[in-house]
Amino acid sequence: xKKLAIxxxxxxxxxxxxxxxxxxxxVKPSVxxxxxxxxxxxxxxxxxxxxxxxQRAYKRHNAHRYYSHRPPVxxxxxxxxxPWSYWRPYVVQHHYHGFGAPVFYSSHPHYGPYYxxxxxxxxxxxxWLGISAITGAILFSNY
Numbered sequence: 001x002k003k004l005a006i007x008x009x010x011x012x013x014x015x016x017x018x019x020x021x022x023x024x025x026x027v028k029p030s031v032x033x034x035x036x037x038x039x040x041x042x043x044x045x046x047x048x049x050x051x052x053x054x055q056r057a058y059k060r061h062n063a064h065r066y067y068s069h070r071p072p073v074x075x076x077x078x079x080x081x082x083p084w085s086y087w088r089p090y091v092v093q094h095h096y097h098g099f100g101a102p103v104f105y106s107s108h109p110h111y112g113p114y115y116x117x118x119x120x121x122x123x124x125x126x127x128w129l130g131i132s133a134i135t136g137a138i139l140f141s142n143y
Contacts, residue, residue, distance in 0.1 A: 079113075079134055081113050082133060082134070084104075087136040091136075096121060097119065101117070102116070104133065113133040114139055115130070116130055127141050127142060
């Protein structure tokens with residue numbers, strides 16, 4: 001075992017020393033010094049980070065995490081209160097119409113900030129709606 005370790009160390013030392021010795025030998029260059037600086041070595045196909053091949057390989061590799069039809073990222077701000085005009089189209093989609101002036105309540109033990117507004121349902125019956133100022137959810141409807 002010691003012999004194997006010694007041989008491995010010797011091979012490593014020679015591997016490091018041989019290139020240094022080769023660099024120390026001066027050979028008259030056959031190419032002018034200005035031309036040598038422009039020479040580039042190509043060792044196979046080089047990929048740029050944004051190339052299609054790299055992107056395809058990345059998607060294949062991470063197929064379980066990335067989908068081609070991912071939904072957009074939804075950013076919710078903590079307790080972002082929106083104005084009544086923002087939530088009104090949502091309430092209209094739920095078949096309410098003829099809104100009165102909304103009253104904003106900044107705190108409720110169960111609902112949090114909400115709007116209380118007079119409206120009519122699809123049967124033209126007047127009622128009071130409670131609309132969350134944060135999510136736009138219809139909290140209650142009282143006749």
